[in-house]
Amino acid sequence: MLDSAGFERTEREEDAELIGAVACSVRQRAIDRVDARIERWNAWKAQRPLLTFVSGCVLPHDEQRLAGKFDFLVRTPTCRHCPT
Secondary structure, eight states, rough: OOOTTTTTSOOOGGGGGGGEEEETTTTTHHHHHHHHHHHHHHHTTOOOOOOOOEEEEHHHHHHHHHHHSSSSSGGGGGGGGSOO
């Protein structure tokens, strides 16, 4: 889907124009890591264009906390409707 939208994979997140995080509320440590990284990614937005998204099994309380930090949230049940 991202390839067809014109995005190319990069090995360095510093070079990315789109960064996605797959989070899992079952493991709080995973949510904490995503939360820490979005702070760095949002600082990069002041320097260059960058879009961020989060997806995965994010429970409502974590979703509410993270949603304001990411450009968009892709809820796992809606992924089946995403183009491939």
